[in-house]
Amino acid sequence: MIVDCHGHYTTAPQALWDWRKAQVGNKAPDPGGPKISDDEIRESLEANQLKLQRQRGSDVTFFSPRAGSMEHHVGDAAISAAWSRVQNDLIHRVCSLYPKNFAAVCQLPQSPGVGPQNCVAELERCVKELGFVGCNLNPDPSGGWWKEPPLTDKWWYPVYEKMVELDVPAMVHVSSSCNPAFHFTGAHYINADTTAFMQLIQGDLFKDFPKLRLVIPHGGGAVPYHWGRYRGLAQDMKKPLLKDHLLGNVFFDTCVYHQPGIDLLLKVIPAENILFASEMVGAVRGIDPETGQYYDDTKRYIENNKELDASKKRQIFEGNARRVYPRWKPATS
Ligand SMILES: [Zn+2]
Numbered sequence: 429m430i431v432d433c434h435g436h437y438t439t440a441p442q443a444l445w446d447w448r449k450a451q452v453g454n455k456a457p458d459p460g461g462p463k464i465s466d467d468e469i470r471e472s473l474e475a476n477q478l479k480l481q482r483q484r485g486s487d488v489t490f491f492s493p494r495a496g497s498m499e500h501h502v503g504d505a506a507i508s509a510a511w512s513r514v515q516n517d518l519i520h521r522v523c524s525l526y527p528k529n530f531a532a533v534c535q536l537p538q539s540p541g542v543g544p545q546n547c548v549a550e551l552e553r554c555v556k557e558l559g560f561v562g563c564n565l566n567p568d569p570s571g572g573w574w575k576e577p578p579l580t581d582k583w584w585y586p587v588y589e590k591m592v593e594l595d596v597p598a599m600v601h602v603s604s605s606c607n608p609a610f611h612f613t614g615a616h617y618i619n620a621d622t623t624a625f626m627q628l629i630q631g632d633l634f635k636d637f638p639k640l641r642l643v644i645p646h647g648g649g650a651v652p653y654h655w656g657r658y659r660g661l662a663q664d665m666k667k668p669l670l671k672d673h674l675l676g677n678v679f680f681d682t683c684v685y686h687q688p689g690i691d692l693l694l695k696v697i698p699a700e701n702i703l704f705a706s707e708m709v710g711a712v713r714g715i716d717p718e719t720g721q722y723y724d725d726t727k728r729y730i731e732n733n734k735e736l737d738a739s740k741k742r743q744i745f746e747g748n749a750r751r752v753y754p755r756w757k758p759a760t761s
Contacts, residue, residue: 429758430727431749432481434599434645434681434705435489435530437519439476441468444518445497451511452502461514469522476709478529484727486706490753491519492533492564496612498603501571505539505546512537512550520558527759532560533599536587538569540576545586555594561756563591565598565642567624572607572616579624579642580631588637597641597679597752600624613711621649625678629662629670634677641677641752643703647684652696671698679752681705682726682744685712687719690729699740703748704730 447462449455477489493515500508512535523532534554536547544565554560565587568574577583579600591598605616621644634640644651651658659670667673680697683705684690693702706726716723730741749756 429488429746430486431704431746431756432486432489432706432708433643433703433749433753434683434707435477435491436494436707436710437472437491437522438494438709439472440494440518441472443468444514447514448497448511451507459510461517464518464521466521466525469518469525473522473526478526480708481529484706484708484725486704486727488528488758489530489708490533490562490749490756491522491530492599493519493535495564495601496604498535498538498564498566499571500538500566500569500603501540501606503539505537505542508539509537509546509550511535516550516554516558516560520554520560523559531753531756532558533562533564534560536563536565538566540570543586544584547587548590551587551590551596552594555596555755559755560596561753562596562643563598564601566602567600567620567627568602571603572605572610574623578627578631580627580633585636588633588640591641592637592639595639595754597643599643599645599681601645617646617711618649621646622651623649625649625651625658625674626661628674628678629658629667630665634674638676641679643679643681643752645681645683645705645707647682647689647693648680648697652680652693655696675701679703679748682730683707683710683724684726684729685723686716687729687732690726691733691735694730694733694736694744699736699743700748702744703752704745 441464443462443464447457450457516534519532523530602620605612610616708724712723
């Protein structure tokens with residue numbers, strides 16, 4: 429079985445984005461959420477994510493609202509709460525229509541300067557009432573200005589406590605950038621992945637939360653490429669070896685869009701810490717003229733890797749996802 433742990437509803441029907449536009453423009457959108465039929469949901473997926481699952485041979489995608497649309501920096505905590513609820517309810521409908529193809533991951537109602545305890549109720553609703561298997565945690569709700577404390581600060585602890593209680597991981601995932609210095613998917617995303625890992629090196633978060641699990645997307649940003657730098661920095665800071673300090677709790681996905689990048693990831697990071705992902709219909713949608721294949725068809729790169737044996741590849745494709753997202757069970761009907 430092939431489990432893609434990182435997908436977003438980038439193709440959601442226009443009514444969702446219209447609802448958001450009205451909300452942001454103070455035009456009193458329907459408090460019941462946008463009017464979207466089941467057929468509109470089916471259409472939005474059949475020609476996109478479902479078609480690609482079939483073509484590329486993946487079975488299930490852990491599916492969350494479009495990351496750039498979380499926009500925690502827009503409006504206040506009440507705006508973020510209403511928007512998160514609408515987005516998560518729509519993801520729940522997708523997963524109810526296609527329980528074999530999608531498992532739900534929620535957006536949290538974060539807001540700049542507001543402690544993440546305000547996310548606990550929505551996380552609990554999504555997991556306990558709606559069967560979500562994980563959440564996306566934004567380390568920078570200010571959208572490119574990095575105003576919040578590092579992820580190791582006690583400020584974040586209420587949401588970690590709830591994640592551990594519910595036994596769900598978080599993918600550390602920023603939203604769009606409102607800092608013109610940082611291109612959103614090219615710089616802000618990769619910066620955030622790298623920044624989150626460095627924050628975790630500096631702190632001792634997993635001493636307080638030995639069962640907490642964080643997935644760093646986009647192959648861990650610059651981390652695998654600069655593994656020597658991070659090992660050396662940890663050593664200078666008198667931290668334990670990275671494998672003991674972080675790798676019991678931190679995982680990387682495979683959203684890396686070329687063969688040499690995947691080969692490096694698979695060589696540097698232990699296979700137990702890597703989860704298959706493509707983020708398809710996401711940041712990079714084109715075809716690589718050098719290979720004639722879609723950049724984001726990452727399954728191909730893992731299959732083509734010559735170093736790892738079949739059992740390690742199975743771990744990456746399925747086993748690790750089951751371990752990191754224990755609430756996910758394949759749908760039987
Ligand atoms: Zn993403």
